[in-house]
Amino acid sequence: MEITKENPAPLSITAPQPSSRAPLPVALSRRIWYTQDHIDPVMVVDGGLGESDMFRWFKLLHWDWRDEIGRFNLLNGVWMRTPGRLGFAWRAAHIPPHFAAAGRNIKIHEGVRFRGIHRIRCGDDVEIGVDNFLQASGGLVLGDRVITGPGVRIWTINHVFDDPKRPIRDQGYERASVAIGDDCWLGAGVFVMPGVELPEGCVVSAHSVVSCKKYPPYVILAGHPARVIGRRNAQDRDPSGLVAENRA
Numbered sequence: 151m152e153i154t155k156e157n158p159a160p161l162s163i164t165a166p167q168p169s170s171r172a173p174l175p176v177a178l179s180r181r182i183w184y185t186q187d188h189i190d191p192v193m194v195v196d197g198g199l200g201e202s203d204m205f206r207w208f209k210l211l212h213w214d215w216r217d218e219i220g221r222f223n224l225l226n227g228v229w230m231r232t233p234g235r236l237g238f239a240w241r242a243a244h245i246p247p248h249f250a251a252a253g254r255n256i257k258i259h260e261g262v263r264f265r266g267i268h269r270i271r272c273g274d275d276v277e278i279g280v281d282n283f284l285q286a287s288g289g290l291v292l293g294d295r296v297i298t299g300p301g302v303r304i305w306t307i308n309h310v311f312d313d314p315k316r317p318i319r320d321q322g323y324e325r326a327s328v329a330i331g332d333d334c335w336l337g338a339g340v341f342v343m344p345g346v347e348l349p350e351g352c353v354v355s356a357h358s359v360v361s362c363k364k365y366p367p368y369v370i371l372a373g374h375p376a377r378v379i380g381r382r383n384a385q386d387r388d389p390s391g392l393v394a395e396n397r398a
Contacts, residue, residue: 222248222267230261246272253294266290266306273332288325288344293332299356304328304342331367351382 214220229240237260246252248267253274261280264270266287273294280300284290288306298304306328310321326345330336334348337356342348345362354360355372365371370380 289327291329295333297335299338301339
């Protein structure tokens with residue numbers, strides 16, 4: 151079978167054969183696409199990367215390293231995977247300086263990914279949970295003592311899809327900032343939509359989706375979309391008031 155750009159060779163993994171010399175690396179055939187400076191697609195076949203291919207890899211690394219965001223993403227690939235006290239120390243020392251503003255005693259757990267990190271404003275004593283994804287390109291404010299559980303997603307950007315005659319990917323993006331008030335706790339797996347302003351003291355139950363609407367302070371939210379199900383001070387609960395809040 152002829153191997154062309156339109157008809158690439160399938161992935162092949164061959165067992166090592168007896169030989170007087172060490173076997174070649176596993177043969178991988180795949181397309182590697184480069185998007186900077188209009189570099190042509192490169193086909194990697196039988197035997198891995200050649201010298202010219204390695205040069206292109208290092209060139210891509212050089213481009214990323216020269217760019218501030220690209221350099222952060224490369225380094226965060228190490229920081230985010232480092233466990234234990236060393237990981238907490240590295241992340242506390244190196245990640246908050248990239249924020250637009252950073253308070254004291256920010257604790258960042260393993261696996262946290264950032265987009266638009268330079269648009270995050272973070273208060274004091276904030277704890278960002280395991281495997282969070284903060285898409286902050288539209289602007290993100292985390293108040294003092296905010297806690298996010300494992301797997302929380304906060305989004306500040308979305309696809310535009312108004313025109314059904316055009317591919318969604320060609321219609322661009324719309325951005326809306328998110329603000330999480332002081333002393334809020336987002337449970338595991340919570341998804342915060344663009345444009346949300348969550349007032350102080352709110353608790354969001356696990357796997358809720360917080361949409362762009364008005365919420366009162368010091369309430370408990372749950373559901374998809376999130377609705378007020380209670381207040382943190384049980385003595386102040388008023389079922390009729392909760393119904394009115396959910397209609398807001």
